[in-house]
Amino acid sequence: MSGARVAAILDLELDLPLADTPASRFLAWIAAGLIGLAVLALALALAADGAAWRIAREPVMVTVALPTRAEQPFTDLELGTVTQALRRLPGVAQVRVLAAQDVGRLVQPWLGTDATLSGLPLPCLIEIAYEPGFRPDPTMLPAELATAAPGATIDPETADAPHLDRAARVLRDVSLGAAGLIFMAMAVVVAAVTRMSLDLHQATVDLLRLMGASEDHVGRQFEQHALANALRGGLAGFAAAILLLAVAVTLLSLCPVPGLPDPELHLRDWLLLGCVPVVGALLTALVARRTARWGLRRIG
């Protein structure tokens, strides 16, 4: 669509005095609010989708603790048998038995640096790294451990890591649903405004039809009016939402929340957000035209 065409749409002179309808005057404001909200909802959905994708790409790490046996430590043969069994699990990339010094470093925050670890019954820890993007079946590892190393426990913190990407996906779906609901609300508002305008200007519509205006022509009047207002309001709402997003992203990058992935929006995401006012305006135009044509048939 050329600049001249957009300018022509925004500066309409219609046969019907639709700009005089009280409800029509608020259409641009309503579009601004709803498009702004839709942009924010879609931005949240895109950020959550990106986070879910990044989390899913990260390899899942699970730590297994073999039961403590102070009197009879695990032999290399026993450990070899367990690690062999774990390597056979689907998606496992690497199995590593943590050295005693590594385990010592792990317990250091609780026991202090001068503690004598040699006398303590430290567990034998095995770190399992899965292939990037692979999501392990949560029932397989416990089942394998029950056979290969009875009494072994799985670190619940590492075992729960996959839930974070699930949460991100849920957030994405809820945000997308919210954006859909906002568009639906917009369609309902536009239909109501168009119907009110049609009732208010029925005498003028009758006059135009008497002069040979087709339903299509009258419908287009409502369509162009709604399109102009939705574009005007939608662009304002889009600008406000982008400003708000920029502030939110800056604040989150200045004060990161521990455990929360950085909100990242890529070029593709910004392009998608840029489509929201356009889609909103086209939806508005379509609903206005359909409602007007339906109303004209009702009038007869």
Place this chain on the structure above:
Amino acid sequence: MLHDIDLRLAAGSFHFLMGPSGAGKTSLLRLLSLTQPPSRGRFVLFGREVAQLDRAQSTVLRKRIGVVFQDLRLLDHLSAFDNVALPLRLGGAADEQVSTHVVDLLAWLGLGEAMERKPPELSMGQRQLVAVGRAVVGRPSLLLADEPTSNVDPARARRLLHLLLSLHRLGTAVLFATHHERLPREYGFPVLQIAGGCLTGQRVLPAPVPLSP
């Protein structure tokens, strides 16, 4: 309520429609302009049975009818130029053609200086001229005029009537509703009499007797 209407308007004919207020003049014009469908009877317009027309066909026929309403029904948010141009634009005429045609017509009607003004900024007489201009600009096959000269001065009324006569000579059927006998007497066209919603007769009124010997 109209009843017992038996009327034939030939192409290029000119009729006055006379009757007291409430006699049914406006109702008959609404019927003929396809604004109000007949509840019964037969209505043939331009050779087409109106009852059998669908929306699209009615729209096509309406483009061939020009109407001057008693209450004018101008669009207050449009200029005089745009009001007059509306039927041409609805008919799909090119902008250049619309411009030339409308400017010429408005100039002829004496509204050359006022064409950019909106109806609320015009006098009642000027508004009436705009309404007539809008009705005739598309050179309709049928022109229905409801008291088109009621608010204009005698000189402009005569000018208007000349405009309608020119159209009539070009083949437009004109039905001119009025409650003054002066114009039918002066021009000698047949007068359809309507009373109580019924056409009661058709006659030609005698020309006025000159006052001077």
